[in-house]
Amino acid sequence: xxxxxxxxxxxxxxxxxxxxxxxxxxALLEGLVLTHDSMAEGVxxxxxxxxxxxxxxxxxxxxxxxxxxxxxxxxxLLSMVLSDPxxxxxxxxxxxxxxxxxxxxxxxxxxxxxxxxxxxxxxLTAIGRAGTHTPSRAGGRPGDRLWLAGTLGDSAAxxxxxxxxxxxxxxxxxxxQRPIPLLEMGQALAPSAKAMxxxxxxxxxxxxxxxxxxxxxxxxxxxxxxxxxxxxxxRGNGREARLFAATGGDDYALLAALPDSVDPVSxxxxxxxxxxxxxxxxxxxxxxxEDRDGDVPVPERLGYxxxx
Amino acid sequence: xxxxxxxxxxxxxxxxxxxxxxxxxxALLEGLVLTHDSMAEGVxxxxxxxxxxxxxxxxxxxxxxxxxxxxxxxxxLLSMVLSDPxxxxxxxxxxxxxxxxxxxxxxxxxxxxxxxxxxxxxxLTAIGRAGTHTPSRAGGRPGDRLWLAGTLGDSAAxxxxxxxxxxxxxxxxxxxQRPIPLLEMGQALAPSAKAMxxxxxxxxxxxxxxxxxxxxxxxxxxxxxxxxxxxxxxRGNGREARLFAATGGDDYALLAALPDSVDPVSxxxxxxxxxxxxxxxxxxxxxxxEDRDGDVPVPERLGYxxxx
Numbered sequence: 001x002x003x004x005x006x007x008x009x010x011x012x013x014x015x016x017x018x019x020x021x022x023x024x025x026x027a028l029l030e031g032l033v034l035t036h037d038s039m040a041e042g043v044x045x046x047x048x049x050x051x052x053x054x055x056x057x058x059x060x061x062x063x064x065x066x067x068x069x070x071x072x073x074x075x076x077l078l079s080m081v082l083s084d085p086x087x088x089x090x091x092x093x094x095x096x097x098x099x100x101x102x103x104x105x106x107x108x109x110x111x112x113x114x115x116x117x118x119x120x121x122x123x124l125t126a127i128g129r130a131g132t133h134t135p136s137r138a139g140g141r142p143g144d145r146l147w148l149a150g151t152l153g154d155s156a157a158x159x160x161x162x163x164x165x166x167x168x169x170x171x172x173x174x175x176x177q178r179p180i181p182l183l184e185m186g187q188a189l190a191p192s193a194k195a196m197x198x199x200x201x202x203x204x205x206x207x208x209x210x211x212x213x214x215x216x217x218x219x220x221x222x223x224x225x226x227x228x229x230x231x232x233x234x235r236g237n238g239r240e241a242r243l244f245a246a247t248g249g250d251d252y253a254l255l256a257a258l259p260d261s262v263d264p265v266s267x268x269x270x271x272x273x274x275x276x277x278x279x280x281x282x283x284x285x286x287x288x289x290e291d292r293d294g295d296v297p298v299p300e301r302l303g304y305x306x307x308x
Numbered sequence: 309x310x311x312x313x314x315x316x317x318x319x320x321x322x323x324x325x326x327x328x329x330x331x332x333x334x335a336l337l338e339g340l341v342l343t344h345d346s347m348a349e350g351v352x353x354x355x356x357x358x359x360x361x362x363x364x365x366x367x368x369x370x371x372x373x374x375x376x377x378x379x380x381x382x383x384x385l386l387s388m389v390l391s392d393p394x395x396x397x398x399x400x401x402x403x404x405x406x407x408x409x410x411x412x413x414x415x416x417x418x419x420x421x422x423x424x425x426x427x428x429x430x431x432l433t434a435i436g437r438a439g440t441h442t443p444s445r446a447g448g449r450p451g452d453r454l455w456l457a458g459t460l461g462d463s464a465a466x467x468x469x470x471x472x473x474x475x476x477x478x479x480x481x482x483x484x485q486r487p488i489p490l491l492e493m494g495q496a497l498a499p500s501a502k503a504m505x506x507x508x509x510x511x512x513x514x515x516x517x518x519x520x521x522x523x524x525x526x527x528x529x530x531x532x533x534x535x536x537x538x539x540x541x542x543r544g545n546g547r548e549a550r551l552f553a554a555t556g557g558d559d560y561a562l563l564a565a566l567p568d569s570v571d572p573v574s575x576x577x578x579x580x581x582x583x584x585x586x587x588x589x590x591x592x593x594x595x596x597x598e599d600r601d602g603d604v605p606v607p608e609r610l611g612y613x614x615x616x
Contacts, residue, residue, distance in 0.1 A: 002390070003390060003419050003421075006388060006390060006396055006400070006419050007419060009397070009400050010386065010388070010400060010414060010419075012404070013400075013403065013404050013407050013413070013414035014413065014414045014415065014416075015413060016383060016413030016414075016415060018383055018413065018415050019383070019413060019414060019415040019416060020416075022414075022416060024416070025416070026416060027383065027385065027415035027416040029340070029382060029383055029415065029435065030338070030339070030340065030382075031338070032337070032338065032340065034383075034385060034415065034416060034433070034435070035385070035416065036385040036386075036387055036416065036417045036418055036431070036433055037418050038387045038418055038420050038429075038431060039420075040420055040421075040422050040423070040426070040429075041423075042422075042423040042426075043420065043421055043422060043423060044420070074337060074338075075324060075326055075327070075335065075337055075342075077335065077342060077343070077344040077433055078318065078344075079344055079346045079387075079431050080314060080318070082310070082311060082314060085313075088314055089317070092314070092317050092318060092321075095321065096320070096321050099321050105321070105322065105323060105324030105326065105327060106318060106321040106322045106324075106327060106330075107322065107324060107326050107327045107335035107337060107342065108322075108327060108328075108330060108332070108333070108334060108335040108342060108343065108344065109344045110344055110345050110346055111311050111314050111315060111318075112346050112347075112348055112351065112352070113311075113348075113351060114348050114350075114351060114427060114429065115348070115349075115350040115351060115427050118348070118350075118426055118427045118429075119422060119423050119426045121346075121348075121422065121426075121429040123344070123346060123387050123431045125342070125344055125385055125433040127337065127342070
């Protein structure tokens with residue numbers, strides 16, 4: 001089965017309203033927002049990544065799910081694997097740094113060994129306290145404007161650099177290894193957002209998911225996608241670079257559908273990151289992409305999907 | 309690091325009261341009991357186990373943690389790995405059967421791929437609603453009587469049979485592959501229990517953990533350990549068999565410390581499983597084991613511990 005087939009099958013077990021039909025990265029149960037993401041060596045991180053960055057990222061990607069719902073961190077359960085002592089200590093260093101940075105107490109979990117030689121697999125369940133409104137993916141409507149908090153493509157560009165030369169430090173590889181969950185921005189946007197999610201598998205695939213859940217399509221302007229100076233210096237600023245940024249994944253940006261009547265300037269937002277209007281939701285079901293040269297063919301690969 | 313060294317290090321991150329100092333299998337946050345257990349191929353299950361039994365067991369072992377706290381199932385987050393279609397379908401069959409049997413709605417989680425050839429690793433976070441009292445491991449006091457719900461050793465004996473001949477069906481291998489979480493018994497005992505936990509790694513090691521958390525020792529009568537007829541038929545009833553049962557693990561029995569003044573006959577208990585007084589908590593810190601022939605040397609290996 002492919003990822004979407006498995007999820008379709010699991011959806012049959014997810015009839016509780018708290019599951020939101022598995023169309024969200026998170027569940028909402030009695031005021032708590034719950035999410036779980038696992039990370040496997042060779043899939044979600046490189047064997048050459050410093051273990052402290054792997055530990056950091058494990059926490060950060062789960063907090064990004066909470067950020068996408070405007071939740072405040074309440075606690076975490078860790079699924080830890082035993083490896084060699086230096087690696088284990090590094091993983092815990094990174095987890096500790098991220099937990100302390102974002103006020104996330106470790107509440108429990110388990111510690112297991114894997115067979116000798118097995119790729120390491122870590123999991124984290126993050127629990128957040130919901131705010132006054134917890135936007136799902138499903139509330140967007142044609143006419144809503146699409147806002148993106150953060151920049152796109154840095155992490156994918158950083159990963160490409162690291163796959164060539166593991167020791168290369170720099171701002172792009174830093175984004176890949178130590179993503180920043182946009183918790184304050186998510187909390188500030190959530191009360192106004194009709195739909196919101198974090199962008200983790202790539203803007204286009206995640207936007208398509210938001211559209212599918214909301215029952216509409218989207219039109220975006222490729223020129224408006226926010227790119228960092230470091231990204232532009234590495235990859236340029238043209239259509240190819242922008243499509244790379246829109247499909248690369250691991251961004252941990254936030255994507256929000258706000259009613260046309262809401263001007264984010266009127267909201268009390270944190271200074272960073274940038275918030276950019278990239279398009280709007282439209283009638284229909286698919287994605288329409290434009291840039292200065294006109295219509296952009298929608299890429300076959302919208303982002304990252306797992307296949308067995 | 310060994311498992312206990314890693315846990316000691318993680319305890320520094322677990323300062324929130326909800327974490328209960330990581331001395332419990334579960335966390336308690338705003339009326340919800342939270343637990344996470346992972347299961348790895350070649351460690352927690354055999355490659356020859358039917359996938360449906362692996363899926364069942366993944367749910368059951370987590371529900372057993374909730375049972376140990378007297379909680380009622382509220383929901384689960386699943387960490388699913390993509391494998392071959394038949395295996396994936398079997399895993400989901402087992403998860404579905406267990407979720408339906410115990411009223412556990414699937415609320416979310418994630419689905420990942422692992423590198424080719426990697427052992428499969430599944431995780432589940434189970435969330436329960438706490439009852440009026442959620443006993444930790446730490447509330448036991450010298451003089452409390454130790455009660456065990458369920459039987460011991462069936463699963464370990466079943467595993468030993470399966471390791472020899474994977475195709476052997478029978479009551480012992482059935483217990484290993486399809487453990488039953490004692491949810492009703494846990495709910496019935498929790499209001500009276502000063503300390504309670506499920507027995508998953510072996511009675512002796514788990515009792516030692518309860519003693520460590522409660523700051524006391526324990527004396528148990530090996531003769532009183534509840535054994536099933538199937539276990540006795542396979543392994544006998546002597547000291548060696550009873551020590552095997554007390555250290556084998558995977559029992560998913562419940563261990564409760566009840567005040568001497570509480571007679572479980574006065575409680576409204578489910579008809580099954582059996583509830584047996586196996587000893588009491590005492591002053592000191594270690595375990596004292598007796599049988600009809602007198603003092604029994606405490607085995608060096610008290611149960612199952614992970615080592616890298």
